[in-house]
Amino acid sequence: MDHAVKIAARDLTVDFRVPAGAIESHSEDGANARFQQVGNRTVLRALDRLSFEIMPGERVGIWGPNGSGKTTLLRALRGVYSPSDGELVVEGKTQSFLNLTFGLNEDATGWENILLRGVLMGERPGSIRAKMPKIAEFSELGEFLNMPLRSYSAGMRMRLALSVAMELPSDILLMDEWLSVGDASFRQKAAARMREAVEASKILIIASHNRKLIEGLCTRILTLDQGRIVSDQAVSGETKPANTKHRVKAGARRVKNKSS
Amino acid sequence: MDSAIKEILSGFADWRRWAWLGLYDVKLQNRRSFVGTWWSVLSNAIFVFGVGYLFSYLMDRPIEVFLPHIGAGYIVWQFILGNVSQAGTVFVSYQKIILEALLPINTLILRGLVTSAIQLAMSAWLIAAVLVYTQVLPGPFVYLALAGVVLNLAVLHGAMLFIAIVSARFRDFRHLVDAGMRLVFFLTPIIWMPNPADETRSMLMAFNPFYYMVEVIRAPIVQPTVQMDLYAIVLGMAVFTNLAGLVAFLFARRRLVYWL
Structure with a gap:
């Protein structure tokens, strides 16, 4: 840099x-x-x-x-x-992590929400897809990533959103x-x-x-x-x-x- | 002025983001329903056939003339109405995104336009079904309906920007727009047909911008001739609404975030 x-x-x-x-x-x-x-x-x-x-x-x-x-x-x-x-x-x-829920969709899975959030934060869909394994690993959400966001606790949502924020340049x-x-x-x-x-x-x-x-x-x-x-x-x-x-x-x- | 225009242009240029977001919205809509996104087509079909038969009888019009007229007209109307009424809430309901993501102002509007354009494309099947059912051939210039869709999108881009900004500042505005649109539906030849001999009807059409927006898509489908003046009028409307949107944006640029 x-x-x-x-x-x-x-x-x-x-x-x-x-x-x-x-x-x-x-x-x-x-x-x-x-x-x-x-x-x-x-x-x-x-x-x-x-x-x-x-x-x-x-x-x-x-x-x-x-x-x-x-x-x-x-x-x-x-x-x-x-x-x-x-x-x-x-x-x-700058990259921000001010609001836990913005851009997230309750009916979408964890994977889909990683994409949604990443794209709203300015990433190309392709590049966020490439980062998905790292994001998933950091979040430690495992199989929950296949579940809709509705089933997540506040802490799990935070993990998801934060893991995305960490991978954005x-x-x-x-x-x-x-x-x-x-x-x-x-x-x-x-x-x-x-x-x-x-x-x-x-x-x-x-x-x-x-x-x-x-x-x-x-x-x-x-x-x-x-x-x-x-x-x-x-x-x-x-x-x-x-x-x-x-x-x-x-x-x-x-x-x-x-x-x- | 320069930077405002630049922001709007950069919104267009960022097409990967809004196109993807719009597509994804279609995918996520009605996720838990069996018919899913096709509900919008199905409910249009129920209206078109039900009201089509009723009004063809009440107004004494042959069904093979009236059904394609109301079918194409109503679908285009739903497309326009959906966008116009969505515009009234777009900034307010995406407040969290606006207060964090630094998107160009029109990104969320373009996202909505993509979603509704996809739904319009899905409803094209319904128009085809109506034509098959009534055994009516589409006009020879039916492909020009696509040009009409593009012109409509251009008009709506400006109109939605304007409505979205004014509604963010004055929360009453969107109710006024909704009320107005309900009335305009009846003033526009969708459930009734034009009649050149009837001066009142012709007046209602001549001064109604929505007539031109509907007709520029509907005419090539149900009529054998091309009406060039339609294209000129709708193009003029697109210039007008986009200028209005730009003026509203110039005023609202620094203020919008404080209204949310």
Whole structure:
């Protein structure tokens, strides 16, 4: 991989418009502070001026309570949400594993769902077919792959979807939460596989509330709360001070996302 | 503007993905039913023969004229209706895919068009059966019906893009479309026949875009002559709907993900 892989965010902000009148008051306490007035619009500030850089080889855990902006950040990195303000540069091909069930068909077998999911994620049917034995082996689902998805437990679905995601080419793998659905042995195996895959030139970003899980897997943890980064620490223990600069400047809106 | 057009063109270029997904949808539909995908043909057959005989009697038309008219007309209508009403829910029901997979906007629409084109091809057997049953020979230019199908697909691509985008923003829109389509069915000469001597009937047809969409496929099957103006009108409609779809897309491009 000779092209650059890198993520750089400067004051990355993502706002969701809120219908006029839905918010009764603007107060500063607790979750209410997320609703802000921008010009004459009320917005939900999902991500509030995040600044960070992620270099190749890093495995970054995003940790924080419900509604702290973890998934929104992953979607912004994927290129689904473009920055409302600030700048985000993503260099490299992203691949995501945000939603466990998307693209899957309940009546189709495991094999067919591997194909469906793979094609939706941008693979050619032929190339995903060639990868099927590896995907099947990693999933450890055995004969269940001949059964319709209806008969799968949540953990088995996760295995299927994750095994597909692992085989898709990417420089930056974005994952949400789902690893925690798996049992301990599969979790360890998947974690080992991710460590190996990320090794030198790739980036892994995984969001979870499960502190233990990401401490075991990641080299760095970004802690989010109320849409802001409250700490940015290396897993070895040393804490970098969080970037708390409050600059409100209309920045360039740029997402360089090479993913398909 | 440029990048919006590029995205739509890249949607077309990615034909392996949507063609495969559309085919696979046909395969997976009604998996657990014995008649499976042929149900759509069977239910069309029940309607065509039942209503065909009833209206041929009520309107005093010979069955060998009326049955091919309603047979071809109703099948084409079901094809148009299926696509138009599907468009109203496509982005909402595939929300999970859109929020993760970074597909070009029209991929899911083309996927639906492939599925319905396959069903239309399957229903061609029903048209053949009607012609055999009534012992009517198809017109000498029957192959031009294929050109009509292609033109219909072009019109529908733009129309569906427009309806899908507007319905994602205004959830009432699709109900309005559904209600409108129910009325249009009766305004279009499918269960009644054109009569040049009847001015009201001719007016209903002249100002009804759906008449041209149906007729451009039906005419070569049941009539001995070619009507060139039909092709020009439907081609014009295709340009118009695709421009409308493009304008809606230009407006919705950055906003669509926030509406879902």
